Amino acid sequence: MEKVVEVEGSDEGKFEETGLETSNFVLSSPKNVTDPVVYKLVRVDGNGRLVPATDDELMEVEGLLENEKRETHIVADTGQALGCISNEVSPSGMPQLESSEDSHCSEQHNKLPSIDEKLHSQIPLQETVPSGAKSSSDDHVTQSGRVGECLKPLDGPLEGGSSTPTGCISSKPDFSKLKGEICLDNLSIKELHEVFKATFGRDTTVKDKLWLKRRIAMGLTNSCDVSATTFVIKDNKLVKKDNEDGFNNVNLGAGKEQLSVAVEYNEDLLNNLSSQSDEHQTTSEVRLGNNVVENNFASEDLAADQRAAKRVRKPTKRYIEELSEAESKEYSGRSIASTKSIGFRPLPSKAHARPARNVSLEGRTVITRLDSLGGFGIQVPCVYRIRRSRPRKNVTALLKFHPSGMGMTATFIKKGFDVHGSQMDNGSMNKVLEAKSTPEQAPEQFVAESKKETTPNDMGQNMGLKYVDPSGDTSDDNVVTVPTAKGGIRRKHHRAWTLSEVMKLVEGVSKYGAGRWSEIKRLAFASYSYRTSVDLKDKWRNLLKASFAQTPTDKGANSRKHPSMPIPASILLRVRELAEMQAQASLPNLSTGKLSACGGRSVNETRPGYL
C-alpha cells in the first residue's frame, strides 16, 4: 500500500491511507461498455458501504473506460506516476507532452481519483518506483509538488480546476451555448471546455484536447461513438455530423481490441484486488504508458498500438514470474494479500530439519548426521554420505537420561539448522559430540572388556545408560567430524572395535573364511549394523598385521599399545592361526608350499591371511 493518492474528499483520504480496506470502484460489467454514459459507478468506502459516485467520478470513469477502449487512456493518475515513470519508464522514450501531463495532473488532484488512480493507490509500482519511493509519504511529496506546478499555469483560467465535485454537479448543461455547427477539431482547449460544460453541465479541467473532444462527442451522442467531431446543434438538439477523421476511427478500432485486455485486468483487479497487486500495478503502469502514447498517437498511432500490445502482454509474464516469486519470498506485509500468502508458507528451516531425522532400526527417531552440524555440511544430513546402511547413533537417545546433555543437543541442533551452512564453531561442536561419544563408547568396552580384564569405565553407569548386550547395541552412534582439505567435513565414524567384535570377527573368519566379509557381516555381525563388510575387512587386515607383528614379542604389545583397545594375545594368536589356515586353504599346493611347510609362518605370512 505504498501508493497513497492525495484526495480531496476526507473520506477517501481515510481509507486510502489505511490500505486495509480496499477502496475501489465497482463498475458494472465491463462488457457493457457499449454505452459508457450508462455506466454506474459506485465507490466502496472503507466501511464497506457503497457510496454513490459523484458526477465527477462518473466522468472520470467514463473517460477511463473510453480510453481503455481505445487502448489508451487519459487518466488522472498520470501526475503521480509521472514522477516515477517520466524518465525511466516512458516506454517508447517519447517525450511526454507537457500539456497532457499537466492536464492530468491538475485534474487528478482536483477530482476524485479515477479507477486507475485507485489502482495506483493500492498497487505498488514495481518497476517504475524505486524501492525508496514505496513509502506513501514520498508519493505525497512528489504529488503535491506536481500539483502545485500543474495547477498554477493551467488551471488558472478555469474555475473548474479547483472546483469541488459538488460544485461541479450543480451546473446544468447549457446547450444554448452550443449553436450551429461545432467542429471540435477546430476548438481550442478553452473552447472545448466551454463545450464540455455546455454538454455536461459542469467544468472540466482536462486539458487534453483529444480527451475533451471524445468526451464531448460521447456526451453529445450519448454513445461511444467518438468518430464524429463535428456536430450541429439545432434547437438544443444534436444533429450529428459525420466526420472523416481517419485516425480517430483507426484508434477506436484498435482500441476495441485492446479493450478486452483492459477489461480483463479490471475484472482481475476486482476479484483479486488484494492478492495480486503486482499484476495490477503493472497494469496501471501499462495504462500510464498508453496514456503517454496517446498524447502522440496522432503521429505515432501505429507504434503506440504495438507498444501497447506488447506492454499489455508483458504484465502477464511478469505476473507469472512475480507470482511464483512472491510465493517463495516473504512479503513485508504491505498488502493484505501478502499476509495471506505467507500464512501457509512453511518456514524453510523446517524443511531442513526434517530430512535430518532418521529412524533407526529400533524405530527410534534419531537425528542423523549430527556431524554435519559442526560445519558447513549442515544441510548434507541425509544426502551426503549415506554410509552403506550404517545407522546413525541417536544422540538424543543417549542423552535421554542426561538432562543437561539433552539440552545441549537440542541447542546445537537447532543452532545448526538455523545457521544452515554458515560457519559454526567446529571445535565446540566437536567437543559436544566427543563428550557424548566418549561415554557412549565406554559401556561397550565395559562389557566387552569385562569378559577380558580391562577396567570398566563407569561413565556409562553415570549416564544411566543401560548397556545392553553389545550385539544389541546397534543404534547408537557417536559422531566426530573431521574437516577435510576439500572444505567438506568428513565424518569420522570412529568406533573402536570392541573385543567382542573382534572375537566375532575372528569367529566369522574362521567360519566363513577371510574375504567373505559380506557374509560374515550378515551372519556374525547382524547385530552390529554399524560394521560394514569393509569395516570387517579392514579390521581383519589390522588384526593380521598386529598378530604377525606382535607374535615375536607376544604379549609385550598388549600392555604398552593402545590402552584403549589392547588386543588380547589369545585373539591375536587365533588370528594368526586363521590366517595360516586360510593361507593353507588358498594355497593348496604351490611353489610356496615350502613356506607353509616350514613352521606355518613365512615371510609373506600376511598374505595368506587373505583369500
Added chain:
DNA sequence: GTTAGGG
C-alpha cells in the same frame, strides 16, 4: 553390490 587395497 562386494572385495581389495591404499590413504
Added chain:
DNA sequence: CCCTAAC
C-alpha cells in the same frame, strides 16, 4: 575410517 578401483 575413507575412498576407490576392480570385480
